[in-house]
Amino acid sequence: MLDQIDKELLKLLQKDCKQTNKALSNALGLSVTAVYERIRKLENNGIISNYVAILDKKKVDKSFAAFCHVKLVQHSQDYVMKFEREVRNLDEVLECYHISGDYDYLLKVLVEDMEAFREFMVKKLTKIDHIGSTHSMFMISEVKCTTAITL
Amino acid sequence: MLDQIDKELLKLLQKDCKQTNKALSNALGLSVTAVYERIRKLENNGIISNYVAILDKKKVDKSFAAFCHVKLVQHSQDYVMKFEREVRNLDEVLECYHISGDYDYLLKVLVEDMEAFREFMVKKLTKIDHIGSTHSMFMISEVKCTTAITL
DNA sequence: TAATATATAGATTATTTTTCTATTATTTAT
DNA sequence: ATAAATAATAGAAAAATAATCTATATATTA
Structure with missing residues (x-):
């Protein structure tokens, strides 16, 4: 499918993703049109899902990252759906995964500082119903952070 | 600084990030030039760090995500530097953070399936020197995954 | 309040994307 | 193996967009 x-x-x-098709065509040894058609196809079949600007966390004053484990008190369809819906609406939560292991969920939370994190926990996360327990780890430094999947 | x-x-x-300045100008109620100049400034001062294409994990057959905790046997400058350098070079590792808590690092690993993950662990991650112990959790489902920071 | 700097708009030019047509590869069926 | 059909590519032309320039308005500072 992908050559x-x-x-x-x-x-x-x-x-x-902002380099011109000309630049891409040079890099790939194709014509501009060939590159254009390939990109169009990759967009249309959903392999490329979107194009986004990546911001510098420090420069926008959001350099405090925390990883929160969350356990629900129960795992009824109802509780799970509600939790997931509410978490999706929290701006501070960039990622949330249902995971195997001792806890049910792993969240990546991004805020300005520890105080903002405390606020987030007290006023937002733990306000969600049916949360049994949480356990948080804090980022000391970022070793690697990319969105690029190697194919 | 940011209004x-x-x-x-x-x-x-x-x-x-691929919408036209015209579309942005409509959304913001500004002229195209005003939008253009603002974007240029945001790029130049590094607030926007880059523009990337986001791929559909499933469509490129990389839907198995794991979160690996890693503990080093020692924390000498030397071991730390070496570990971090090697981890940065692993394509399967999209993110790696030095974190607080029982373990030293948290890695987000993306591969095709459990077998590929096993290969990654045996042939790549645990081949790095001075790793004391690891503990992995597997993604059951993705609740939320965005790169967008709310300001 | 005047002087300076900053932000914006509109017009023009340069680039890039998109479309179109023709040609070349590649696949499929006979 | 060969002809027919399909897909991929290149080059040229048209349409759209980005980038530049000049002038005007707005905000900041001395």
């Missing part, structure tokens, strides 16, 4: 050229193209677009 | 218009603009660009 080697597509993979190379996706690698380039995952690094910088 | 309300900038924040609104960044929100739009974090959702879709």
Whole structure:
């Protein structure tokens, strides 16, 4: 489905999606139209889901990251649905996964500082019903953070 | 530093960075030039760090996510530096954070399936020197996954 | 309040994307 | 193997967009 050229193209677009088709065509050794058609196809079949601007966390004063484990008191369909819906609406939560192990969920939370995190926990996360327990870990430093999937 | 218009603009660009300046100008009630100049400034001062294509994990057959805790045997500058350098070079590791708590690091690993994960652990991660212990959790489902920071 | 700096709008130019047509590869069926 | 059909590519033309420039308005500071 994806040939080697597509993979190379996706690698380039995952690094910088604003480079011109001309630049991409040079890098790939294709014509501009060939690149254009390949991108259009990748967009249409949903392999490329969207194009986004990535911000510098420090420069926008959101450099405090926490990872929160959450356990629900019960796992009824109802409680699960409600929790997931509410978590999706929390701006501070960038990622949330249902995971295996001692806890049910792992959340990646991004705020300005510890005080903001405390506020988030007290006023938002633990206000969600049916949360049994939580356990948080704090980011000391970021070693790697990319969105690029290697194909 | 960032006024309300900038924040609104960044929100739009974090959702879709390929919309035209015309579309942005309509949404913001500004002229195309005003939008253009604001974006240029946000790029130049590094608030926008880059523009990337986001791929559909399932469609590129990388829907198995794992979160690995890693503890080093020692925390000498040397071991730490070496571990971090090697982890950065692993394509399967999209994110790696030095964190507080029982373990030293939390890694987000993305591969095709459990077998690929096993391979990753045996052949790559645990091949890195000075790793004391690891503990992995597996994603059962993705509740939320965004790159957009709310300002 | 005047002087300076900053932000905006509208018009123009340069680039880029998109469309179109023709040609070349690749696949499929006979 | 070969002809027919399909898909991919290239180059040229048209349409859309980005980038630049000049002038005007708005805000800041001395």
